[in-house]
Amino acid sequence: MRTEQVDVAVVGGGPAGLAAALSAKESGAEHVLLIERGERMGGILNQCIHDGFGTKLMGEAFTGPEYAQIFINRLTNTGVNVKLDTMVMDISSDRELVICSSDGLIRVKAGAIVLCTGCRERTRGAIRIPGTRPAGVFTAGVVQEYMNIRNLSVGRKVVILGSGDIGLIMARRLTLEGVEVECVAEILPYPSGLARNIVQCLEDFEIPLYLSTTVVDIHGIDRVEGITLAKIGPRGGIVRGTKRFVKCDTLLLSVGLIPENELAKKAGIKLSPVTAGPIVDDHFQTSIPGIFCGGNALQVHDLVDYASMESEKAGRSAAFFAGAGKLPSPSIKVLPGQGIRYVIPHEVSGNEPVDFSMRVKSPEADRYIVFKQGEKVIRRMRQIELAPAAMIRMRVRSDRFQRSLDSLTVEVAD
Amino acid sequence: MNEGNIVCTVCPTSCLIDAKWDEKELISIDRAQCKLAWGYISDEIFDPKRVVTTTVPTETGKNPLVSVKTAEPVPKHLVLDIMDTLAVVQAKGPVNAGDVIVADVLGTGVNIIATSNSD
Incomplete structure (x- = not known):
């Protein structure tokens, strides 16, 4: 296996990874390698075509692709080595990575590593919704990719479970594309998304939001034919007599995000049971010296601006560690x-x-x-x-x- | 005089503003955490506006869609009409972010511009 030596290796080319790679480079790390498993940089921002990104960091509202492009443009000509279509296969606590692409396997010895692997959506299985297993049950982010990137339609009549921001954004997006959004149900007594999104995505289109309500059954054999909603009491049980059938052909789940830390676990990094991300210090250094973490892999953010700021610091710290050997x-x-x-x-x-x-x-x-x-x-x-x-x-x-x-x-x- | 609570959506802080207004103008706002709220709340009462973001298909290019937006906020009551207008629009040739896809959409004086590149 070929071996490459770098000062800072950044895993993930989304907003966190872009900010980390940039700041590592700007802080003096000579060889910075940015590894992205997808075919382009920008990560999830590419499918977030709505606006409102950047108000905290840049004082202006951008769409997701525009926000990503600002960082991609800044990265161009800095000398950061970007590897797309490249997957990290292995990581060790002494800062060695094995990466895989069409060039084959390469061993990367890094002075410091920044993990910016983002997060993943919770699925139906994670929240154990009873019922049949028909087609038409999606996570909100998958539908976002289908509609905004691949030009695919997912259904005609939709119920959304969970009032997380992506679910709210998709309620508006589906409505604009002519899909009927029946309602959004939220198991908690308060919304899980930002007030801004409740206003712009639900109230603007008169989409009802039912609080303390969840999906207790899914119906249909080949395709979703409907779901059963029920009120949830203060102790988490179904309130008697509140079950009702709602006809729909699609159920969207926006029921939370989980930091993606399979690599961190492999390296033996200590994770927090509360955030599911690494335990970090004020340099965003994990429990393993020289391995840093930022963005949604560390904690699920509601604003990309803060994911960028946090990772900028992680990248700077990584550059410093690569030079000095400690912090x-x-x-x-x-x-x-x-x-x-x-x-x-x-x-x-x-x-x-x-x-x-x-x-x-x-x-x-x-x-x-x-x-x-x-x-x-x-x-x-x-x-x-x-x-x-x-x-x-x-x-x-x-x-x-x-x-x-x-x-x-x-x-x-x- | 009218009064009510309005969520300011200028930034994600989403301040819940206590507003008072008459037939003609905004009279007072309370609980705002910055000065941008005044303009937004005034617009929200008398002339609500939104930025419309969506996609249009591309003629060429690696990706089937490019994302687009209204370059400025447009009157809220036109949002669905703008979607109807864009339903039949296809982007010609290679598109770069910032390119005008539809000029002066529905006579609003606002352009529809691309927010991503077609390849």
Whole structure:
């Protein structure tokens, strides 16, 4: 097997990988290799033809393909080596990859690796919907690819389960293409997608959203002929007498995304049971020195802007590691407190400012996000609206950290 | 005077705005986290607009479709009419992002432009 030596290898050519490769190069890494298994860069952005990308990072709303193209253009002529149609077959904890393409197998020895492998959709099997197994049950992202890339139609009358952003976006997309969207059902008592998408994708087209409601049966032998909806009570059971049949030929599932970390597992990287992504420090370094992670592989984002920003830092850190062989070690553990589901990074050194990202457990109004070390509050910010669907980002300056203490707690408080 | 809650969709923060307005103009807004909300809420009450994004088939090119959008937000009541107009449009020749696919769609003064390349 041929062997190649690189400074930084980035796995995945979506928005996170593009940002990581660019910043690694700009931070002085000489040989940067970007590995993409698809036939083009841009990842999932290519099928996200709706607009609204980039408002946080660039102050302007772009469509997905436009957002991707900005990064692809910046990458051109930087000398980053891009390998398309190339799959990573193996990874080891000493930063060796085996990659496969039409050129055959190549061993890549990397000074540092950034994993930007994105996430995958949860399927029918993952949420165990009872019923028959007819054609016509799709995940929302698959339908997005069929409609927006391949010019394929999926059905005439659709029910969408799950109010995640992709499901909402597809409700609008299907309606615009003349497909009847019967309703969106959401098992939780509140929407899983951003308020912006509820307005623009459902309310604009008078598509009903049924909360605390789920699909409890799928009907049809060859093709979906309908589904049964039912109300779900506070303890998760079906509310008696609320079952009703809805005729449709297609069921779309927008029931969550799971970070894709098969490679990370292979390398022996420690994953968080809450996010399903690696445990990282403020350099986005995983539990294995020299292997970094960013984007949806680390945590599922609602905005690509933050996936880009996070991976930019991961790429910069990787370039630094490839040169220096190490990074400051983290000494402060970051713990989610009252009302917080998770916080990233999981540990920090306290020597540099840190952009924390976090999600709350349940919707709340007019509360504070409080960073505490011992009894001392080191940062606090009022939040008018808190929702699990909206990731919160907060910066803590380096002089705020109490480096003599070994932990920091983030909580929702009055 | 009218009042109501309107979600600002300028950015993903999605502020829930308390707005007051009369027949002619927006009078006040509350709970906005930035100054862009005023213009959006005013438009949303008196002249709601949306960016339409969709695809059109390509004549040549590796991909069967190119993605397109209205270069500016257009009146909301025209969204479905614009979709009807685009239903019969095919992009000619190789297309690059930014190319005008339909000029001045439905007399709005707004062009339909490509947002991706045809190959």
